[in-house]
Amino acid sequence: MNNSARANIAARTQTLIAAVAFMIGGLALTQNAQAADGPPTPDEYVAHVGGDARIVPAGALKLDGGRMICGHRPTVLDNALDDYAAAYPGFLIINPKLMNRVSTPVKKWIYSHECAHQFRGPDEETADCFAVQRGRRQGWLTDAGLEEVCAFIKPAKGDAMHLSGSHRCESMRRCFADSKVR
Numbered sequence: 001m002n003n004s005a006r007a008n009i010a011a012r013t014q015t016l017i018a019a020v021a022f023m024i025g026g027l028a029l030t031q032n033a034q035a036a037d038g039p040p041t042p043d044e045y046v047a048h049v050g051g052d053a054r055i056v057p058a059g060a061l062k063l064d065g066g067r068m069i070c071g072h073r074p075t076v077l078d079n080a081l082d083d084y085a086a087a088y089p090g091f092l093i094i095n096p097k098l099m100n101r102v103s104t105p106v107k108k109w110i111y112s113h114e115c116a117h118q119f120r121g122p123d124e125e126t127a128d129c130f131a132v133q134r135g136r137r138q139g140w141l142t143d144a145g146l147e148e149v150c151a152f153i154k155p156a157k158g159d160a161m162h163l164s165g166s167h168r169c170e171s172m173r174r175c176f177a178d179s180k181v182r
C-alpha cells in the first residue's frame with residue numbers, strides 16, 4: 001500500500017464515520033445506542049431503525065431477478081432510508097420502496113455505485129466509473145441504460161462531493177467507452 005492509498009483510506013473512513021454520525025443523529029438515537037468504538041454493525045443498524053428493516057446476506061440480494069454481489073458485504077433493506085441507497089463501512093443499505101421506482105439498469109447502477117464506495121473510497125466520479133464499467137462487463141448496462149442513469153441523476157445539483165448530474169454523466173460516458181478498466 002502506498003501513501004496515497006493510505007491517505008485515501010483515511011479520508012474514506014472519516015467520511016463514512018461522519019455520515020454514520022449524521023444519520024444516527026438524524027434518527028434521534030440516545031448516545032448509548034451508538035457504539036463508542038465505531039460505526040454500527042448491520043444488526044445494530046436494523047435494531048436502531050426498527051420497522052421492517054432486514055438484512056440480506058452477501059450474495060443473496062437480487063434486483064429485478066439479477067443477483068448483486070459486493071464482495072462479502074451484506075445489504076440492509078430499509079424503506080425508511082432518506083435516499084435510494086447508502087454505503088456504510090462493511091455493508092450497504094438500499095431503500096426498496098424508492099428503488100422500485102427506477103428501471104433495472106438504474107437499480108443496478110445505484111447498487112454498484114454504493115459498492116464502489118466500499119472499495120474505492122468516497123470519490124463520486126470514481127464510484128460512477130466503477131459502476132458503469134461493472135455494468136458493461138456484466139452485461140446489464142447498455143448505451144440506452146446509461147442514458148436512463150443520466151436522466152436519473154440529472155436533477156442533482158453540484159456540491160463539493162457531488163459534481164452536477166450533467167458533468168457526472170459526461171464523465172460516465174467516457175468511462176463506459178473506455179476499454180481500460182479503472
Ligand SMILES: [Zn+2]
Pocket residue numbers: 113114117124127
Ligand atoms: Zn456516492
